[in-house]
Amino acid sequence: MCRMLGYLGAPVLLEDLLYAPDSSLLKQTTDAQMLTMLNLAGFGLAAWDPGSFVPEEPHIYRSTQVAVFDRNLHALARKVRAGALVAHLRGVPYHAGVQINEQNLHPFRFDGVPLAMAHNGDLAGFRDMRYDLLEFVKPEIARRIQGSTDSEWLYALTLSALEDPTAEARPDAILTAMTSALSAVRKVRDRHGIKQSSSVNLIACDGRNLVATRFTFDFGCYGDKALQGSADFLSQWYTLGRNYGHHDGEWKMTGGAANADSVIVASEPLTRDIATWVEVPEYSALVVHHAGERKTAQLVALDV
Amino acid sequence: MARKPARKSEGPKRDEIHIDDFLDNFPLLRRLGPQALADLRRTASYRTLGPGELLFRQGEIANGMFLILHGAVEIAARIPGDDEVAVSRIGAGDLVGELSMLDGGGRSATARAAEPTGAMFISRARIRNLMSDAGPAAFALMGRVRGQVAARARATYAAIFDRQAFDSTILRRSASRARIAKARQLPVEVAALISGLARLSALTAADARALARSCEAVTAAKGALIADAGDNPDHLHIVLRGALRGALKRRRGGEQIHVHGPGEIVGLVPVIDGFPHPLRIEAAEDSLLLRMTRRDFETMSKGRTDLAIAVFDTVSRQLARDVRRANRHLGRAQGLARFNEAAN
Numbered sequence: 001m002c003r004m005l006g007y008l009g010a011p012v013l014l015e016d017l018l019y020a021p022d023s024s025l026l027k028q029t030t031d032a033q034m035l036t037m038l039n040l041a042g043f044g045l046a047a048w049d050p051g052s053f054v055p056e057e058p059h060i061y062r063s064t065q066v067a068v069f070d071r072n073l074h075a076l077a078r079k080v081r082a083g084a085l086v087a088h089l090r091g092v093p094y095h096a097g098v099q100i101n102e103q104n105l106h107p108f109r110f111d112g113v114p115l116a117m118a119h120n121g122d123l124a125g126f127r128d129m130r131y132d133l134l135e136f137v138k139p140e141i142a143r144r145i146q147g148s149t150d151s152e153w154l155y156a157l158t159l160s161a162l163e164d165p166t167a168e169a170r171p172d173a174i175l176t177a178m179t180s181a182l183s184a185v186r187k188v189r190d191r192h193g194i195k196q197s198s199s200v201n202l203i204a205c206d207g208r209n210l211v212a213t214r215f216t217f218d219f220g221c222y223g224d225k226a227l228q229g230s231a232d233f234l235s236q237w238y239t240l241g242r243n244y245g246h247h248d249g250e251w252k253m254t255g256g257a258a259n260a261d262s263v264i265v266a267s268e269p270l271t272r273d274i275a276t277w278v279e280v281p282e283y284s285a286l287v288v289h290h291a292g293e294r295k296t297a298q299l300v301a302l303d304v
Numbered sequence: 305m306a307r308k309p310a311r312k313s314e315g316p317k318r319d320e321i322h323i324d325d326f327l328d329n330f331p332l333l334r335r336l337g338p339q340a341l342a343d344l345r346r347t348a349s350y351r352t353l354g355p356g357e358l359l360f361r362q363g364e365i366a367n368g369m370f371l372i373l374h375g376a377v378e379i380a381a382r383i384p385g386d387d388e389v390a391v392s393r394i395g396a397g398d399l400v401g402e403l404s405m406l407d408g409g410g411r412s413a414t415a416r417a418a419e420p421t422g423a424m425f426i427s428r429a430r431i432r433n434l435m436s437d438a439g440p441a442a443f444a445l446m447g448r449v450r451g452q453v454a455a456r457a458r459a460t461y462a463a464i465f466d467r468q469a470f471d472s473t474i475l476r477r478s479a480s481r482a483r484i485a486k487a488r489q490l491p492v493e494v495a496a497l498i499s500g501l502a503r504l505s506a507l508t509a510a511d512a513r514a515l516a517r518s519c520e521a522v523t524a525a526k527g528a529l530i531a532d533a534g535d536n537p538d539h540l541h542i543v544l545r546g547a548l549r550g551a552l553k554r555r556r557g558g559e560q561i562h563v564h565g566p567g568e569i570v571g572l573v574p575v576i577d578g579f580p581h582p583l584r585i586e587a588a589e590d591s592l593l594l595r596m597t598r599r600d601f602e603t604m605s606k607g608r609t610d611l612a613i614a615v616f617d618t619v620s621r622q623l624a625r626d627v628r629r630a631n632r633h634l635g636r637a638q639g640l641a642r643f644n645e646a647a648n
Binding site: 195218219220221222223230231232233238239240241247252253254255256257258259260273274275276277278279281282283284294295296297298299300301303 | 381382385475503543545546588632633639640
């Protein structure tokens with residue numbers, strides 16, 4: 001089912017985000033606190049390092065290997081300090097019908113496009129819907145779709161709704177594009193009579209702005225099928241602060257909200273003590289803007 | 305109950321004198337009767353705290369609540385940014401830590417003595433034992449706990465409402481004139497639907513059938529109004545499919561606080577305390593609901609002991625979940641306000 005993580009703020013060593021906390025993203029491979037599935041189908045990240053060559057271009061790392069065993073990832077994490085990050089651990093149903101491959105890893109980021117995006121969730125009836133979505137995807141974007149996931153199509157729908165996907169977009173324009181993507185999916189669901197609960201939690205980042213959604217189509221609608229697993233609204237949490245590090249025996253940011261310069265968004269908190277984390281509300285988006293040196297964070301109701 | 309050998313008291317003798325002195329403040333404890341009271345007095349533990357001393361820390365695993373015998377305790381919560389904000393002050397005669405009593409979850413806030421304070425600890429296990437022995441006074445005590453938690457929920461909603469600085473982008477319009485209708489033609493038996501929901505797993509199959517008999521199955525289209533803020537607490541609803549939204553009414557729309565999915569019980573606070581609905585409740589999705597009258601809820605809560613305990617557990621967990629969510633909503637609003645103010 002996946003777990004993911006986004007970060008925007010003062011540069012932080014990737015190891016401190018991905019490995020160090022007691023419920024870090026990598027630990028969520030097997031020990032997620034808010035999900036009962038294992039996440040074994042690979043790992044991907046896009047990390048913007050201001051000290052790197054062409055800092056607007058992120059480090060990209062993708063591997064179908066189970067992330068906890070990946071030495072190259074760990075070595076990379078010890079070297080890269082990122083001021084922006086999207087990372088994703090892929091979790092899939094346990095059967096041979098699933099395609100485990102490099103093309104199906106998140107975050108998606110087409111060449112020449114600043115925006116990267118990861119998805120946690122699952123569109124019911126996607127096989128029936130897929131090619132009807134083409135109506136809402138620009139041809140030059142459609143030809144770049146390489147994998148078999150619904151997630152990549154959500155990315156393609158979002159890019160198609162941006163005025164110029166190759167240029168940096170304002171965060172509210174990114175949110176508008178993501179909302180258009182959701183509207184397209186809603187239309188095609190309606191056309192096919194798909195009424196099954198389908199989660200679309202997204203984290204999108206271009207190195208300067210971060211937008212995260214927490215949304216489900218037809219939440220709680222399962223027809224008369226027995227519920228499988230949780231009936232909870234798929235989680236998306238965030239925290240803010242400064243000086244991310246090991247404080248009072250815990251990995252967290254401190255300094256008070258008024259002095260905060262960084263935001264972490266994740267499928268679930270990175271620590272077992274969740275006192276400084278809070279949920280993105282259901283059917284909502286969190287938009288983190290740059291306002292010169294400072295950032296602002298806004299919650300926006302999503303109605304699709 | 306077999307006689308236990310006499311035990312050394314767990315605190316200094318003067319605390320036992322204190323608790324008897326303070327029993328006048330706790331008529332509900334006196335109603336437990338002499339045997340239960342003696343049992344509590346023997347097994348409860350006492351804490352004495354100097355000013356500033358910690359009673360419990362936010363996030364700690366908890367297994368009971370405290371009755372403040374004398375003095376006062378300050379409650380504070382951490383919010384995003386790691387600020388600590390003051391929540392309330394609890395004085396003699398009041399309960400503190402009662403949320404964990406309802407759901408066994410971690411402490412939702414930090415409690416510190418504001419002055420020299422004495423507190424009696426009552427464990428969750430102890431109260432559950434008393435309830436299983438069909439002790440009506442134990443039920444009465446837990447009823448009081450629920451009432452206090454319901455009052456805390458209202459206070460939190462009021463605190464959220466009082467925050468005038470919030471993003472209007474988070475408000476939602478209530479569009480619809482959609483209505484609720486009696487459910488026709490259910491694909492599956494209601495009792496089977498109830499049994500399939502993890503949140504209602506405290507109910508046996510027989511309990512599920514009893515519940516299905518005492519409720520009316522209704523459908524609500526997305527946007528339908530279930531209850532408006534200020535309405536009388538005539539019903540509560542159990543979500544079988546779909547979801548209900550609980551929102552605080554603002555001038556320009558509703559501020560969503562709760563989204564209740566399958567297995568959740570909605571509208572508990574007003575049904576418990578009898579006061580009007582604090583929130584507007586509407587269908588967030590096309591929903592299938594069980595509607596129960598307030599009277600039937602009260603009857604079911606007091607009926608056969610094992611069903612009453614199962615219903616009680618489920619209701620308690622829901623109430624605690626709602627209060628924790630409201631607390632986090634307030635913390636989120638406070639954190640974002642500080643974050644954004646500093647940027648301007």
